[in-house]
Amino acid sequence: MGLHRWWQVTLVIVCLFSSSLVEGLKTYSDRKSLDSFLRMQANEEIKNPKTGVLYNVSLPSNLTGMEVSVVRLRSFSLWSRGMNYSFFNLPPRIMSRPSQKRITILYENLGNCSSHYYNVPNHTMVAPVFGVMAYSSSESALVDEKINFTIHGDPIKIWFPLADERGRNHTPLCAKFTDNGLVKFKNMTKPYVCEVHRQGHYTLVIPSFPFPDELHTHSHGRRFTTWWVLGFAIGFIGLVVLGLILLALVMEVKKRKIRKMEKNSAGEELFDTFWIGETKLPLASSIRTQPILEN
Structure with missing residues (x-):
C-alpha cells in the first residue's frame, strides 16, 4: 500500500473518531x-x-x-x-x-x-x-x-x-x-x-x-451546650476558691501552733526564732563563760 493510500486510511479513521467524540x-x-x-x-x-x-x-x-x-x-x-x-x-x-x-x-x-x-x-x-x-x-x-x-x-x-x-x-x-x-x-x-x-x-x-422539629432540636442542642460550658466554668472557679480558703486555714492553724509553742517554752522565756523551710523554730542564744587568766 502506497504512502498516499495510508494517508487516506488515516484521514478516514481520524474523521470517524472525531465524529464519535463530538457525539459523545x-x-x-x-x-x-x-x-x-x-x-x-x-x-x-x-x-x-x-x-x-x-x-x-x-x-x-x-x-x-x-x-x-x-x-x-x-x-x-x-x-x-x-x-x-x-x-x-x-x-x-x-x-x-x-x-x-x-x-x-x-x-x-x-x-x-x-x-x-x-x-x-x-x-x-x-x-x-x-x-x-x-x-x-x-x-x-x-x-x-x-x-x-x-x-x-x-x-x-x-x-x-x-x-x-x-x-x-x-x-x-x-x-x-x-x-x-x-x-x-x-x-x-x-x-x-x-x-x-x-x-x-x-x-x-x-x-x-429546616423543619420545625429540626429547629427545635438544634435550638435545644445549642442551649444544652451553653449551659454545660457555663456550669463547667462556675464549678472550676468554685473549686479554685475553695482550695484557696482551705490553704489559708491550714496556714493559720500552723501559725497558731507555733505561737503556742513559743509561749509554753521553758520559763516562759522567749527565744529567738529561725526558719527551716516554712517551719519557724525557737533558737536559744549561746552564752560563753569568760576565761580567767592565772598567774
Whole structure:
C-alpha cells in the first residue's frame, strides 16, 4: 500500500473518531432538546416495532444513568386493559386525545441526570424524575407527534425509589413539572406513590428549609451546650476558691501552733526564732563563760 493510500486510511479513521467524540460530548442543555433527542433516538434505533412489545432505547455515554423505554399500543388495548411497566401503572379507560389508532408510550427515568434538567425552587428532590409521555404512532415512525391523555377511570400511579435518605425522615410531596416551567404540588396517596391524571414529568420533593422539629432540636442542642460550658466554668472557679480558703486555714492553724509553742517554752522565756523551710523554730542564744587568766 502506497504512502498516499495510508494517508487516506488515516484521514478516514481520524474523521470517524472525531465524529464519535463530538457525539459523545454533545449535550442536551434543556428539556425540549432532550425530549427531541429521545424521540429521534427511539425512531432511529427501533425499526419495524411490534405492537405491545416494550423496547429499551440506547443512550450515549453523557446520558449514563438515564433509562428510556417505549411501547406501541393499540388505543383499544390501552382503553380496555391499561399498561403496567416497572414503576408505572396505567389503568384501563385511558383515551388518547385526539383519537389515534395506535399510540406510543415513552417511559423516562432521568436518574442522576434529573437535577440537570429539573429543579424545584426552595425544595430538594429526593427521588429521580420520571416521565410518562404519549405520542401518535404511524407506519413510518414509532414516535411521532405528542398527544394527550384523557383518563375516565382510576389515575395513573407512579412508584418512586428514593434517591435521598432525607425522604424517609420527612413526608415528601409529589411535584409535577408543567410545560410552562411551573411546578404543582400534591400529597402522596401511599408512601412514595403519586397519582396523576396527565402525562408529564414527576418527582418527590421536600422543603429545603429546616423543619420545625429540626429547629427545635438544634435550638435545644445549642442551649444544652451553653449551659454545660457555663456550669463547667462556675464549678472550676468554685473549686479554685475553695482550695484557696482551705490553704489559708491550714496556714493559720500552723501559725497558731507555733505561737503556742513559743509561749509554753521553758520559763516562759522567749527565744529567738529561725526558719527551716516554712517551719519557724525557737533558737536559744549561746552564752560563753569568760576565761580567767592565772598567774
